[in-house]
Amino acid sequence: xxxxxxxxxxxxxxxxxxxxxxxxxxxxxxxxxxxxxxxxxxxxxxxxxxxxxxxxxxxxxxxxxxxxxxxxxxxxxxxxxxxxxxxxxxxxxxxxxxxxxxxxxxxxxxxxxxxxxxxxxxxxxxxxxxxxxxxxxxxxxxxxxxxxxxxxxxxxxxxxxxxxxxxxx
Amino acid sequence: xxxxxxxxxxxxxxxxxxxxxxxxxxxxxxxxxxxxxxxxxxxxxxxxxxxxxxxxxxxxxxxxxxxxxxxxxxxxxxxxxxxxxxxxxxxxxxxxxxxxxxxxxxxxxxxxxxxxxxxxxxxxxxxxxxxxxxxxxxxxxxxxxxxxxxxxxxxxxxxxxxxxxxxxxxxxxxxxxxxxxxxxxxxxxxxxxxxxxxxxxxxxxxxxxxxxxxxxxxxxxxxxxxxxxxxxxxxxxxxxxxxxxxxxxxxxxxxxxxxxxxxxxxxxxxxxxxxxxxxxxxxxxxxxxxxxxxxxxxxxxxxxxxxxxxxxxxxxxxxxxxxxxxxxxxxxxxxxxxxxxxxxxxxxxxxxxxxxxxxxxxxxxxxxxxxxxxxxxxxxxxxxxxxxxxxxxxxxxxxxxxxxxxxxxxxxxxxxxxxxxxx
Numbered sequence: 232x233x234x235x236x237x238x239x240x241x242x243x244x245x246x247x248x249x250x251x252x253x254x255x256x257x258x259x260x261x262x263x264x265x266x267x268x269x270x271x272x273x274x275x276x277x278x279x280x281x282x283x284x285x286x287x288x289x290x291x292x293x294x295x296x297x298x299x300x301x302x303x304x305x306x307x308x309x310x311x312x313x314x315x316x317x318x319x320x321x322x323x324x325x326x327x328x329x330x331x332x333x334x335x336x337x338x339x340x341x342x343x344x345x346x347x348x349x350x351x352x353x354x355x356x357x358x359x360x361x362x363x364x365x366x367x368x369x370x371x372x373x374x375x376x377x378x379x380x381x382x383x384x385x386x387x388x389x390x391x392x393x394x395x396x397x398x399x400x
Numbered sequence: 401x402x403x404x405x406x407x408x409x410x411x412x413x414x415x416x417x418x419x420x421x422x423x424x425x426x427x428x429x430x431x432x433x434x435x436x437x438x439x440x441x442x443x444x445x446x447x448x449x450x451x452x453x454x455x456x457x458x459x460x461x462x463x464x465x466x467x468x469x470x471x472x473x474x475x476x477x478x479x480x481x482x483x484x485x486x487x488x489x490x491x492x493x494x495x496x497x498x499x500x501x502x503x504x505x506x507x508x509x510x511x512x513x514x515x516x517x518x519x520x521x522x523x524x525x526x527x528x529x530x531x532x533x534x535x536x537x538x539x540x541x542x543x544x545x546x547x548x549x550x551x552x553x554x555x556x557x558x559x560x561x562x563x564x565x566x567x568x569x570x571x572x573x574x575x576x577x578x579x580x581x582x583x584x585x586x587x588x589x590x591x592x593x594x595x596x597x598x599x600x601x602x603x604x605x606x607x608x609x610x611x612x613x614x615x616x617x618x619x620x621x622x623x624x625x626x627x628x629x630x631x632x633x634x635x636x637x638x639x640x641x642x643x644x645x646x647x648x649x650x651x652x653x654x655x656x657x658x659x660x661x662x663x664x665x666x667x668x669x670x671x672x673x674x675x676x677x678x679x680x681x682x683x684x685x686x687x688x689x690x691x692x693x694x695x696x697x698x699x700x701x702x703x704x705x706x707x708x709x710x711x712x713x714x715x716x717x718x719x720x721x722x723x724x725x726x727x728x729x730x731x732x733x734x735x736x737x738x739x740x741x742x743x744x745x746x747x748x749x750x751x752x753x754x755x756x757x758x759x760x761x762x763x764x765x766x767x768x769x770x771x772x773x774x775x776x777x778x779x780x781x782x783x784x785x786x787x788x789x790x791x792x793x794x795x796x797x798x799x800x801x802x803x804x805x806x807x808x809x810x811x812x813x814x815x816x817x818x819x820x821x822x823x
């Protein structure tokens with residue numbers, strides 16, 4: 232891309248698949264290892280964390296979702312996990328999530344849309360459960376590296392009855 | 401003697417006014433009997449009218465364990481059919497909801513009109529005329545009646561009309577529907593989740609204010625101060641009232657019984673932005689106050705035996721799966737034709753508490769799970785339901801009322817359970 236002559240051509244390169252993968256794997260690792268402060272810092276100020284119910288919904292704000300979190304709600308969710316006040320999160324389920332089958336749907340120097348598969352196994356009180364879904368990330372480049380502008384988790388069984396999910400998918 | 405046999409010969413060994421024995425949660429034979437003695441013999445909620453607004457609209461539901469289709473036919477009449485082909489039993493419909501002009505069995509192609517009549521039988525010459533008398537091969541249809549938008553069905557043609565069954569609960573249903581804020585009430589979507597426990601554990605919970613400050617501590621911490629005070633329900637003068645036939649109401653926030661009352665009261669801080677937005681859209685001051693009040697929901701839960709609750713701001717539907725597995729649906733409701741901003745606000749409040757990722761439901765599910773787990777021990781021990789008996793008043797028609805944390809609503813439900821099961 233042609234930049235104007237006055238602006239130095241620094242690191243203005245397209246976000247690569249490898250860069251995006253490394254970032255979302257880090258995000259997954261932070262959640263599985265309960266490093267929530269750092270996790271909260273990965274998001275832009277206006278970002279949404281969304282777990283929809285109806286497949287194909289586009290107007291998330293006007294739909295009933297499992298989660299439709301802005302920064303305030305993400306913070307509350309983390310506080311709930313750490314507070315010891317929630318019987319379903321005392322202790323928080325142990326989770327291992329695996330992200331794979333990555334595909335860059337769109338990318339530019341400033342933003343990209345990445346889709347991947349996510350399989351989470353949770354374990355708590357002698358019970359093991361699995362939640363499988365597609366995850367679509369909208370990532371943006373900021374001065375301090377990539378940030379999440381939107382993360383949408385499309386569970387394959389979202390329209391069926393789920394178990395209580397006392398952690399962050 | 402088995403628990404089930406005891407129910408008819410010596411019911412006091414299993415269920416008394418203020419306690420029930422553990423097998424009510426754990427005995428598969430009792431569960432099986434409930435599915436017929438209760439769910440085949442009373443009015444069971446199947447849909448809200450807004451879920452099937454137009455002719456041809458349908459949804460799948462269950463009456464006990466029986467799969468049914470709720471459908472509005474070409475003339476606008478609502479039918480509830482058993483979801484079972486009259487030929488070899490295959491389900492006619494496996495789509496949760498939608499619109500159609502007929503139901504055709506995927507196995508051999510028998511086709512039915514929306515009112516349940518058999519219309520088409522492929523290769524009909526395989527039968528003599530009297531062997532395929534279509535008038536005798538309609539879908540099995542249940543009796544259907546509606547009260548204020550709530551659709552109920554029953555297998556019984558000879559039981560009381562729905563309105564009589566609901567009795568004193570009707571007044572509370574009318575109050576609950578004021579959440580339309582001047583518009584018809586409309587369903588907006590739903591959360592479904594399962595817990596490994598008996599359905600009656602959840603039935604009890606709808607009239608259990610006693611658990612709220614403890615189990616929902618993390619929710620109360622997450623809400624604003626004003627809401628927290630409003631939800632300090634054990635100290636706000638609420639009550640529980642037996643409404644007959646197993647139904648009850650639990651009033652947690654007395655000032656939110658009639659949403660039209662005291663509309664001039666200050667608008668809660670959490671709705672200040674919404675009120676401004678509505679005013680900017682051109683709604684009058686009275687409309688803004690009524691809509692904002694409706695967004696906050698009602699201050700009570702109505703528990704309708706056996707499967708529906710009108711619970712503060714949503715419908716709770718109980719679906720027994722097995723003796724130790726239950727599915728819960730929390731259906732969000734809003735204003736049909738009302739301002740989008742108001743319905744959005746309702747949806748966000750719903751997501752906050754309800755559903756598998758809400759700040760309330762997972763904690764409920766966890767303690768219900770613990771009840772079922774604990775009930776694996778002490779088969780001969782009692783589940784105690786005597787809280788609030790000390791302050792209970794008797795109402796003239798034999799119903800009861802006590803303070804908000806009393807187990808009066810549970811006693812009412814089990815009383816009806818006993819009437820239906822011990823026969």
